[in-house]
Amino acid sequence: MPELPEVEALRGFLAERLVGRSVASVLPVAVSVLKTYDPPVTALEGQAFTAVTRHGKFLGLRTDELSLVIHLARAGWLRWQEEPPAPARPGRGPLALRLRLAGPEGGGFDLTEAGTQKRLAVYCVRDPAEVPGVARLGPEPLDDAFTLEVFAGLLRGRRHRVKGVLRDQSVIAGIGNAYSDEILHAARMSPYRLADDLTAHEVEVLYGALRGTLRTAVEHAREVGVGELKAEKRSGMRVHGRTGQPCPVCGDMVREVSFSDSSLQYCPHCQTGGKPLADRRMSRLLK
Incomplete structure (x- = not known):
């Protein structure tokens, strides 16, 4: 399972590639991955990312209005795609969600999950604190305030x-x-x-x-x-x-x-x- 160091590395990687870019499409491929329905994840389309944050083991991809919060769980991972991938097909494969960016540069990422226990979770919320797992988090151990x-x-x-x-x-x-x-x-x-x-x-x-x-x-x-x-x-x-x-x-x-x-x-x-x-x-x- 990715923990603080790996999620922090992902946060930095995504911040360099997402901030200032707009969402072209968000496609949940696995039924189990999306844990919220209001607002719909498609509401992110057309919005630009303003920040990428980390909350414990959670990633937060923020726009002015919404946040896409991701928890990779035990077997989930994020794969960056520079080139347009093959069309996503719902089924029993590892692909759980695909996000593509707008503009001529393209790019985006896939969320994948191996194995039969599907615990990877994605939330589309107005505030990351709306996610129960984020709301209950204790302090960040590398913050200066953690004395x-x-x-x-x-x-x-x-x-x-x-x-x-x-x-x-x-x-x-x-x-x-x-x-x-x-x-x-x-x-x-x-x-x-x-x-x-x-x-x-x-x-x-x-x-x-x-x-x-x-x-x-x-x-x-x-x-x-x-x-x-x-x-x-x-x-x-x-x-x-x-x-x-x-x-x-x-x-x-x-x-x-x-x-x-x-x-x-x-x-x-x-x-x-x-x-x-x-x-x-x-x-x-x-x-």
């Missing part, structure tokens, strides 16, 4: 595992499964620690790891072409998606804990004092 004191306040009183707190979009916007693994590895902290049990020093270390990991990832994503962002995201990871491989810091084997629809990766030596975390799902399979 150590603010972060400590968000953790205080939360009797939940720190991994889940970092992923909770209503607490902090934009961090998902992958970067929460990376942040906790950089902080040398177990994903099972309770947020409210962290000492002041541990909170400070975690805050530094969060900001440093995300800043480095954003800089890296900006240097990568949009078509390579997904692959390059995984290549830069130290523990996430690297189960069974050596930790680049200590050489211990990266371990995994599996859940019903996701998994986390960590280094026992760096994060849990050498003790593997219980993986109940795998334990049941071995019985």
